[in-house]
Structures are given as C-alpha cells and as structure tokens.
Amino acid sequence: MELDAFMTVAGPAITSAAAAYGGAVLTRAEEAAADATVGLGQRIINSVWRRRDMQQRAELEACLDDATRPDNEDAMGALRHQIRRALRSDPELLAELVPLLPTGHPQGATRVEASGAGSVATGGSIHGSVTTNVTTTSASPTAAPAGVE
Secondary structure, eight states, X not given: XXXXXXXXXXXXXXXXXXXXXXXXGGTOOOOTTSOHHHHHHHHHHHHHHHXXXXXXXXXXXXXXXXXXXXXXXXXXXXXXXXXXXXXXXXXXXXXXXXXXXXXXOGGGOOXXXXXXXXXXXXXXXXXXOOOOOOOOOOOOTTOOOTTOO
C-alpha cells in the first residue's frame, strides 16, 4: 500500500487517538472497551514512536501534546506530518502497519456509481431534497400522434 493511501485511511485514527489522549497515548494501556478508531491510532502512534530516536520521539510527543484539541487543525496536521515522515523513512514499518487497517477500504478509495436518467450517487448522507434536471415523457401506446385521428 502506498504511503498516501495508508495516511488517508489511518489519519482519522491517528488524530482521534491524539485528541483523546495527547502525549499519554504513548503510555496509556489500551482498554478493552476503547473505541476501535482510537485504539488503532494508538497502536500506529506507539509503533512509530518506538522506531524513532530520542530527538524524533521528543518531536512526536510535542505534536501529541498540542493535538489534544481536535479542532486544532495545525497541531493535527503537524502530527500527521510527523507520522508520514517517519513512515516514508521506514518502509518496513509501513508494511507492518498496513495489516492493522480495517478492510473494506481498498487503499482509502470509495467507489460510488449511478446510472440511468435522474440517478443520484453520493459517497455520504444526503440531508434534504435532491433535484435532477431530467425531463421524461411517456408515449401511450394507444394514443395517436398529434393531428391524426
């Protein structure tokens, strides 16, 4: 799996774990009832942290401490950058982490398809009305063409 595809799928788990635990994500014991997304993020972050040197660990820990608020987009971006940089420099670690990802997301892609007049396809929820610009006419098999009796 490519690094970008991995980050697309794993990114939400990483940021969820950071938001939930901050730097404590590195030492917190995983609870049996922990949310699956947070648990996945915790395993990824711990795996990356264990393969870093002291300076890289300190940088990752600083990002985690800043990322305790999920609305802090800069901190979350910095954390994802740290994880991406670590995985880019360690393809073996990336290969070890790929099997942790949930199945059903082939390289992070979602396929949505609609066919036929007036069809609507969405990759998420639709709240409200959907209007299409399709005009259909139906011809009655028993009706004579205009002007013919």
